[in-house]
Amino acid sequence: MDEMGKALAADLDGFFPVLVDQIGRRLYWGLRRLCGDHQEAEDLTQETFIRAYRALSGYDSGRISSMTVEPWLWTIALNLGRNHLRDRSRRPTFVKLEERGREDPEPVDGAMWDRRLAHLNSHQKTAVVLRHVIGLGIGEIAEATGRPEGTVKADVHRGLNKLRELIEEEA
């Protein structure tokens, strides 16, 4: 992601759409697994990028080029997600017309895994989703969540154990 920081520092408006192409899908599906709702994940994804763009517009290029962009986006997204839980009525500024009646591209097992993930505490759930659904490294998750690497590792480990127990109970 260092390359993306440098690209954004050089041409924010030119590369921001590229950033959305690269990270948008990961952000949406991570948020989708964390909040369990299509519309809310979509709102949070849009809001995260819009806030990120506004923030980047105010940063100097040295600051942008030294950023690790994806963990930074996740920090914004996770903070927004927490606020969303407090105020579920708010919605983003824009809704595309074509959105009405649009298909939800949920993978087949999504709902089943969301039910299992709901049994994890929020730290474990965040750590498991970012590590294994999105594929972030432990260091990146530590940066995104502001928690020490050792704690993140333990959260992933305990979260996976919990999922294993749940699957055994189902069988």
Place this chain on the structure above:
Amino acid sequence: MSIERALESLMGPLPDGVSEGIALGAGLAEGYDLYESPVGEVVVTFNPEGVSSLDLADDDFAGRFVERFGRRLLRAEPPRAWGRYISEAIEAGTPGRLPVDLRSVTPFREEVLRTTATIPKGEVRAYSWVAAEVHRPQAVRAVGSAVANNPIPLIIPCHRVVRSDGTVGKYSLGGPHNKRLLLAEEGADPNWLDLLAAEGVRMMGNKTTKIVCHPTCRHARSSKPENLVVFDSLETAEAAGYRPCSHCRPK
């Protein structure tokens, strides 16, 4: 299958419309929607700051927009906070509660356009009046080009600005016949304006109040016909003991 492998398969594609919503929300693209107006269907473009342009909804509007503003255009619903005021603003011929984004023009042109937006429905003012209102009485031509390049006609009612000789003049949104049509619809009969211009009538005074107005000012038009007296300029009226109306502020 291991839990880890199962979790890896829990991503689908990015849903349609999300990246467009981001482009709109970040201001990297403008949204547009179609509206009815007295001159036919129009395209209104907007961004989070407000409405940014209005144009006739013909086949070329997108090309004209990109050429003029250099931004992407995406069909969208306007922001919830003020989207419902767009039709109202077109109908009223003034922004009212609708935020307008005039960042595409210079500060001078913005001031000219915001002044233009204060001209009441059914009334007209000359370019020279607008120039005086923005404290640049010599800049009549610059006011003329600011008004001619108004990015948001109808909502910023540049059709209410007429030539300093009183004739109706040009109009960017589909030509001068649309300007006449809009004025006629608002009750400022363009044929009557032409007649006044031909007769050299610039001001109308009320004999009993000794107040002088623009001919389309609502105070002049509510005066009894037998009390009205016409002037060729404000100076002539003032020399005859008349004082300028505080509503239409004749110059």
